[in-house]
Amino acid sequence: MAMGWAGLGRKGGSKRARTGVPRGGRKGAWRRAQLRRVGAAALGGCAVWAAVAAMSPGEPAREQAVAAAADLPAGHRLATADVKLVAIDAASAPASRVADGSAAVGQVLAYPVESGELLTAPRLRPSSGLSELSKSERAVHVPVADRGALALVRPGDRVDVVSVATGQTVGAGLLVLSVDQAAAAAGGLSGGGDSPTGLVLAVPPAEVSKIVPAAVGGEGGVHLAVRPDGGA
Structure with a gap:
């Protein structure tokens, strides 16, 4: 009787070895395969994102400029409260813009300006005594x-x-x-x-x-x- 049970055990073990199913069963193998697929897809997505980011242009260069802080009439002498610093796109920045607030204070407007308008050299009257x-x-x-x-x-x-x-x-x-x-x-x-x-x-x-x-x-x-x- 003992020999019969032992023989049955040997036969069962041989059958599991012949099927090649890993310990944990088919369900565990399926899960591992799915995880490998998800990981591969994630790595591929990261690679695509990195390539697109490398080809995309960065933030445009910005430069400082001086703008009017309020509507001001011609003949007005600029005070500190009349001007403000703003950042503008360097590609569209006018060459005659005033970039330093201290350089604008004390100057006299040759033309009226609106609030937010950039101050340029032609807008200012040359300084005098x-x-x-x-x-x-x-x-x-x-x-x-x-x-x-x-x-x-x-x-x-x-x-x-x-x-x-x-x-x-x-x-x-x-x-x-x-x-x-x-x-x-x-x-x-x-x-x-x-x-x-x-x-x-x-x-x-x-x-x-x-x-x-x-x-x-x-x-x-x-x-x-x-x-x-x-x-x-």
Whole structure:
């Protein structure tokens, strides 16, 4: 009897070996095959994504520019609150754009601009000595016959204006905003040429009525007395 059971066991084991079914059965083999297929598909998908990403263009280059922070009229002097920095597509950025906010502050608009509009060089009026003019002063061009006196003066200096006819000081401690180019080019104590020369002064409104008649209508015009550096 014992031998019979042993023989049966040997016969069963031989049958399992002949079928080639791995331990765990056909169901486990099917699952492993499915996992291999899913893994292969995932690897293939990653390869395709990497290839597409390599061929796709990257983010466009960006550059900084200055734009108006509000609607502003022509003649407006830009303050810090009037401008803002924006990022724009480098490919479409205008060559004349203003890229530095500090360079725009203090400039005067030659044309009106709308909120968000980029500031460009043609939109800004070239800077001049008038940027030094306060709201309580007026810019007055004063012709001066003595070119030697003009040769001593530079923008930023302060001068006294004296009537040649009366010897009276008609303007004291006035800021020089600019000097005529003809006078500056003449140099020395005796300039040449017949074109009138002079300078632009920052004059309080109360003194404008004194300086203009003396410089334009008075006999002999006016003379300049230049003050020391920093002298007010």
